[in-house]
Amino acid sequence: MPHQNLNTYICAGDHPDITEERKKATFNTDNFAATLWGTHEKLERRREIAKYVEEHPELHDPYPTEFMDRQESLENVTRKTLLWMEHAENAIDISKQEEGFYFGTLITGSQGHPLSIHLIMAIPALMNNADEEQLDEWLPKAINREFVATYSQTELGHGTNLSKLETTATYDPKTEEWILDTPTVTATKWWPGNLGKSANYTVVMAQLITHGKNYGAHPFFVQVRDEKTHQPLPGVILGDIGPKFGMNANDNGFMQFKKFRIPRRTMLMKNAQVLPDGTYKPPLHPKLGYSSMIFVRSAVVGLMSLYLGQAATIAIRYSVIRRQGEIMPNAGEVKILDYQTQQYRLIPQIARAAAFRFAGIFALEMYNTVIHEISKGNMDALADLHALASGLKAVATFQTALGIEQCRFACGGHGYSLASGLPQIYSVAVGGCTYEGENMVLLLQLARYLRKRAIEIKSGGPKEKPTELSEYLFKTSAKHSLIGTNVSSTNFEHVIESFEHVARRLTLFAHSKLEKLEQSGMEHEIAINQTAVPWRRASHAHTRVALTRIFAHAVQRTTDIAVKEVLQDLIKLYIYYEVGECAAELLEDGFADGHQIEFAKDQVLEVLEKLRPNAVSIVDSFDFNDRELNSVLGRRDGNVYENLLAWAKSSPLNKHDVMPFHHKYLGKMMEDAREQSKM
Amino acid sequence: MPHQNLNTYICAGDHPDITEERKKATFNTDNFAATLWGTHEKLERRREIAKYVEEHPELHDPYPTEFMDRQESLENVTRKTLLWMEHAENAIDISKQEEGFYFGTLITGSQGHPLSIHLIMAIPALMNNADEEQLDEWLPKAINREFVATYSQTELGHGTNLSKLETTATYDPKTEEWILDTPTVTATKWWPGNLGKSANYTVVMAQLITHGKNYGAHPFFVQVRDEKTHQPLPGVILGDIGPKFGMNANDNGFMQFKKFRIPRRTMLMKNAQVLPDGTYKPPLHPKLGYSSMIFVRSAVVGLMSLYLGQAATIAIRYSVIRRQGEIMPNAGEVKILDYQTQQYRLIPQIARAAAFRFAGIFALEMYNTVIHEISKGNMDALADLHALASGLKAVATFQTALGIEQCRFACGGHGYSLASGLPQIYSVAVGGCTYEGENMVLLLQLARYLRKRAIEIKSGGPKEKPTELSEYLFKTSAKHSLIGTNVSSTNFEHVIESFEHVARRLTLFAHSKLEKLEQSGMEHEIAINQTAVPWRRASHAHTRVALTRIFAHAVQRTTDIAVKEVLQDLIKLYIYYEVGECAAELLEDGFADGHQIEFAKDQVLEVLEKLRPNAVSIVDSFDFNDRELNSVLGRRDGNVYENLLAWAKSSPLNKHDVMPFHHKYLGKMMEDAREQSKM
Known part of the structure; x- marks a missing residue:
């Protein structure tokens, strides 16, 4: 039988340099892709x-x-x-x-697109907050798209801090209406996606005031534009918030209410209610406000895997087309992926994309399990899940942003052109560091969880049985890290245990710092702020443990032997690269020594060399097609340069050989100067 | 006498929260600004x-x-x-x-603007490469702007590697003309600023071929557009390369020649010459090709100081206007700059902006000195200067890019809006990581310098008297770092000596790794590639020494006592923050211990608290005015929110309350759905 290519992405007409790479695959790319998808x-x-x-x-x-x-x-x-x-x-x-x-x-x-918030947030918000009668009225219309809705919470002056929102909904029992109002400039609703031009309905979070008393932020479902003319209704001021770093196909909007009256039953009444006479009825069960937030954070981790994987695909493919400089004199220019520094920049991004892929799947599965348990009354794992999702979201978004930029840098000047697709991926992905909980805030939320665990550790053990992801906090470390003692193995348990040691130590360190400040007379809340930087460090370390454990489990579960082998290379790279990232924290207390760190660094360089021939086949297996990549540099066929030229030629400035304003400005300037010099 | 405000940026009508900050200044902002400018x-x-x-x-x-x-x-x-x-x-x-x-x-x-390359590169290129007769003809016209010129070197397939450029200039002795040609797609000139639409002349780097022999890349001065009509001349294809991450007011261009004939004397003949019969006369003196490159790299460091300083100004000012969350319950929302994590994100960026400011000045002064020495025949310091400029450019651009993003993140959602000005600063500044020598390439150029020093160290000492910035490489380290032994001092010599130890050790480490590979039989060039990652690390460490030394000298020279005090706080922050950055490298060989690293981290948090009240006054002293900052968040007067709203209202999408295409798409969709549900 003839030799079969294991890489299924080879086609006739491809650039020979990329086909050459694909022929080196040691695994079947469809099998790898099936593992990932x-x-x-x-x-x-x-x-x-x-x-x-x-x-x-x-x-x-x-x-x-x-x-x-x-x-x-x-x-x-x-x-x-x-x-x-x-x-x-x-x-x-x-x-x-x-x-x-x-x-x-x-x-x-x-x-972005005009139905994104309608589908992702507005419909779920109706389902979670509308009572049955309201659902009967609005949900079918929402699903049939008889209206386009969005979700308006953030204001100019406040983001996620619900209690400080300034928009008011004041009940008027005489007319049985709410009066929506924007009392200050900072109360202006700001950022809601699709609010600027597309949506005609929106969920609005506003301070509910009845009989002179403020009951806090509650959701209302409000028509803001005329169904026929689409003009904003009188009393509603609407607009787009202007251009942003990315997401410019989304009309994120602003909105102000000028004593805008809406019926009593626009308040979403599944939980709290207000009776016609203005009596406030609190919710029967305090609701699990943040479960949908946890869901979104988990989903963001998966999204980051896509963005980083796309950027890595573009940069790796281009790095086997681009030739620059010689390694051996007169031996011809080499593919830039042959440089150790290029491998060091790019291949760890592939490993991280894989890690985030598995972490995203894990977090969503855990979410489903936990929600199911909650429905049976068991809330045990909720805090763990919240901590996990917050940490993963913060770490994955930041490392994705850094990684995309490394991919972009690795493409040299062409990475700066929008033809590469990389600036667009960056500016969308980096938004993830800010939306759905700003990263620093999330790491401090996770720190709150770690503070509770620290108190439990100090007082003898966990109050409740800890989950898989937190039980390590209650273990005792070995005397010394075992990194480097188990060279031939594909089992990285001893390295992960070292990460656990770091996370445990940094948690207890921040805790003892906090205790000392409190003992010296500082108020608890101030002491927490004064130890925020060490707590943030502990949060990052805790998340590293989760990421490596989840990745290791996923590799173990892989059945295709050749795919498993390449995944073992990737996790080896991932884990030893992380040793480098937390080297100081491993060394500080003498848990590891310099030789172990050196060992880890050598492992990174060794496995980079091993991964090099498979690099293109791995990113091929991410199975992004050209339409999704939207990149001339990352084309599957490797035909980069002629298409860069074609792309540029079709760009709008090139409709004119001479710009229409040329003779008015530069042309006139030069002509005047020539006239003058003749005189 | 009444109390005088030391901050001169206070005006009536300013937001009271920012005035309150300015009143805390412990130094005169004009004196600080004068020190910086x-x-x-x-x-x-x-x-x-x-x-x-x-x-x-x-x-x-x-x-x-x-x-x-x-x-x-x-x-x-x-x-x-x-x-x-x-x-x-x-x-x-x-x-x-x-x-x-x-x-x-x-x-x-x-x-960008249409004369940028004309002024910065084309005129200097003429001055360096044209002979006297050519200068007489072209220089006055260039200065009078009778033409607009640019500089065309980079091609689609090659950047800085001159020897591999593909554009050819073949001499035809019969007509005494050059035939410029673009033999392949990859030979297309690509990226030259202002080439797309603005320039009508350009310096072109092309392989000079005469009598069948290629003499390598040489400069030609070529008219490419008609002076009257501004149409590209027949045989020249010109266009804009399309939109980029930033710099979109620059018409970076592409250019192809189709056997385009130009006279013999368009070759710039100050150095090499070609006689009418086609005889090639090599340059009398090998020219110092890279001196102008060194100049630009030094200038880039100063530019980065501006960008990072602007981003920090925006974020610090906004952080005293924005209030979010309470530290003490019911004590009211605090300015976000009161959070330790916010200080930790932002204030080190101020310190780095200052460090880059002084480094940029130092590098340009050193450049002038070295050029002066060269003119007297003394080339001693050239290698040191080249090493310094390469390292500074690579480190300053990358840290600036990271720092701007931290500033942007620290502004939350509003940092993502172009109203903040921050995305624009980022996308321009981050270009510095790539242009004028890609950062990784520059660090490897510096590594070449360090390799030579390593050989000298191993063979007993420097061949020539080392300059101030490299002599530490030949010293012997103390047994143990002195970090933390000299707490009250404002002298950081002992910390800088620890950085020197790291740089020396990493240099010798990379060298010994290289030697080992060579001894095992690997070819020198391959061994260099196989040790590129450790060499890169040494280059970064060497640059850290230069940055801290230069900063320390600048602080010492400051005469105003109150300004010197705040600069001492900034350098303290800068230096102990850097200890954190290279903690692993200090710990690896036992040179420092965990207590010393902990000490440094505590110093960082302490000095952040001390700098907090001066933060606004420090960024005020950078003296960026509102026009330069181009940021609603960073306005001097602190009146952020009403101006965000005004900015958004004036944006183009808001010319229409209802988009002209609404009824064709979403309007029709909703109407159809409503009709259908009625049936």
């Missing part, structure tokens, strides 16, 4: 969906969105979003979330 | 120039450039650039470079 069947569905989109030109952009201004790009994505909805039933199984997500992404891209 | 007189000139621009509305943008598409923004900046030139004689002393730079920046902003 779940099953071979799911992988097959991805390809069918991509093919469907490819075959329907009306789902494509008429020209690159990079060349559009905001109005064009809003119109273009609105057009495509409607077609997405129309085509969905033919193209996908709409009961499968991942199919809907993939189909939508291929069509709308990653810069 | 040179003298009180120079500071005064800055303010006069800013006032001049303020008073001439024709020098302003008609509306924010963030709302313009590329064509509008190119036209706008072209218009302003011409006015800049016209007003220069009235507004500034044109013999003073810093006045020209400041005046230009205030008018054109930081996203």
Whole structure:
């Protein structure tokens, strides 16, 4: 039988330099892709969906969105979003979330679309907050898209701190209406996606005031534009908040209410209620306000895996096309991926993308389990889940942002062009450091969890049986790290145990610092602020333990032997790279010594060399297609340079050989100067 | 006498929260500003120039450039650039470079303008490469702006590697002409600033071929557009390379030659010459090709200080206006700068901006000294200078990029809006990591210098007297770091000596790794590539020594006592923060112990608290005016929120309450759905 290529992404007409790389694969790329995307069947569905989109030109952009201004790009994505909805039933199984997500992404891209908040937040908010009668009225209309809704919480002056929102809803029992009002500039609603131009309804969080008493922020469901004319209703001021770093196909909006009256039953009454006479009825059960927040944070981790994986795919592919400089004199220019520094920049990003992929899946699975347990009255794991999701979101978004920039730098000047796709990926991905809980705030939320564990450790043990992810906090460390004692193994337990030691030590260290300050007479809250930096460090260390453990479990579970081998290389790289990241923390208390750190660094360089021949095949297995990558540098076929030129030629400035204003300015300047010099 | 405010930036009508901060200044902000900008007189000139621009509305943008598409923004900046030139004689002393730079920046902003390469690169390239007759012909015209020129070196397939450029200039002795040609797609000139639309002449680097022999890349001065019509000349294909991450007011261009004939004397003949018969005459003296490159790298360090200082100014000012959350329950929301984590994010950026300011000045002074020495035949310090400039450029650009993003994150959601100005600063500044020598390449160039020093150390000492910045490499370390032994002092010599130890050790470590590989039979060049990551680490450590030494000297020289005190706080923060950055490298060989690292971390938190009340006054002293900052969040007066709203209201999408395409798409979708549900 003839030798079969294990990489299934090879096609005729590809750049020979990239085909050469693909022929080196030591594993079947479809098997790896199936591991990452779940099953071979799911992988097959991805390809069918991509093919469907490819075959329907009306789902494509008429020209690159990079060349559009905001109005064009809003119109273009609105057009495509409607077609997405129309085509969905033919193209996908709409009961499968991942199919809907993939189909939508291929069509709308990653810069936003006019139904995003309607689908992701407004409908869930109705489902969680509307009573049955309200649901009967609004939910079918929402699902049929008789209106487009959004969710308005953040204000100019306040973000997630619900208790300080300034928008008021004051009940008037005479007319049985709420009076929505924006009493200050800072009370202006600010940021809600699609609020600027697309939505005509919105959930509004406002301070509920009845009979002169403020009961805190509550949700209302408010019509803000006329259904026919789409004009803002009298008493509502609406607009777009202007251009942003990224996501410019989303019309994030602002909104002010001028004593705007709405009926009593616009208050969403599943939980609290207000009776016609203005009597406030508190919710029967305090609701689990933050479960949907945890869900979103977990989902963000998976999203980061996509962004970092895409950036790595682009940079790795380009690095085998680009040749620059010679390693051996007169031996010809080498592919830049042959430089150790280039490997050191790029291949760890692949490993991190894989780690975040598995962490995202794990967090969503844990979320489902915990929600199920809660429905049976068991709240035990909720705090663990909240801590995990907060830490993962903070660490994954920041490392993704850094990693994308390394990928971009590694492409040299071309990485700075929007043709590379990399600036766009960066500016969308880096938003994840801020939205859904700013990273520093999240790490301090996780620190609150660690403070409780520290008190338990000090007082003899956990109050309740700890979960898998926190039980290490109650163990005792070995005397000395075992890093480097177990060279040949593919088991990294001893390294992960060293990470556990660091996390435990930093937690107890921050705790003892806090205790000392309190003992010296400082108030508890002030002492917490004074130890925030050490607590943040402990939070990061705790998250490292989770990321490595989850990754290790996923590798263990892999059945395809060749895929498992390459995953073992990736986790080896991941783990020893992390040793370098926390080297100081391993050394500080003498738990590890310099030789062990050196050993880890050598392991990194060794495994980079081992991964080098598989690098292209690994990123191929992420199975991003060209439409998704939106990158001339990252094209599957490797035909970079001629397409860079074609892209540039089609850009709007090149409609004119001579700019229409040339003779008015530079032309006149030069002519005047020439005239003058003749005189 | 009444109490005088030491901060001179206080005005009536300012937000009281920012005035409160300014009243806490322990030093005179004008004295600090004069220290940073040179003298009180120079500071005064800055303010006069800013006032001049303020008073001439024709020098302003008609509306924010963030709302313009590329064509509008190119036209706008072209218009302003011409006015800049016209007003220069009235507004500034044109013999003073810093006045020209400041005046230009205030008018054109930081996203590029059509004469930038003409002024910064094309004229210097003519001066360095044209012979006297050529200079007589072209220089006056260049200075009078009878043409607009640029500098074309980089190609699609090659950047700085001159020897591999593919554009050819083949001499035809029959017609005494050069035939410029672009033999491949990858030979297309790509990136030259202002080449796309503005320039009509350009210096072109091309492989010089005469009598069948290639003599390598040489400069030619080529007309590429018709002087009257501005159309590209027949045989020249020109265009803009399309949108980029930043710098979109610059028409970076591409260019191809189709056997384009130009006269013999378009070759710039100061150095090499080609006679009419095609005889090649090599240059008499091998020229110092890279001196101008060193100059630009040094200048980039100063530029980074501006960008990071601007970002820090914006974030610090906003952090005393923004209130979020309570530290003590019911004590009211605090300014976010009161959080330790916020201080830890932001105040080190101020310290780094100051460090880069002094390093930039130092490098330019050293450049002038070295060039002067070279003119006297003394080349001793050139290698040191090249090493210094490469390292500083790589470290300053990367740390600036990271620091700007920390500033942006620290502003929460508003930092993601272009109203903050921060995304724009980031996307321009981060270009510095790539242009004028990609950072990784630069660190490896510095490593080459360190390899030579390592050989000298091993063979008994320096070949020539080492300069101030490299002599530490030949010293012997103390047995143990003295960090933490000298608590009360404002002298950080012992900490800097610890940084020296690290740099020396990492240099010798990389060297011994390299030697071992060579001894095992590996070829020298391959062994260098195999040790590139450890060499990169040594280069960074060497640069840290230079940055801290230069900063320390600058603080010592400061005469104003109150300014010196706050600078001492800043350098203390800077230096102990750096201890944290290289903690692992201090611990690895046992040179420092965990207590010393802990001591350094405590020093950081302590000095942050001390700097907190001065933070606004320090960034005020950077003396960036509102026009330069281009940030609603960073306004001097602190009136953030009402101006965010005004900015958004004036943005282009808000010209329409209802988008012109609404009824065609979303409007129709909703109407159809409503109709259907009625049936």
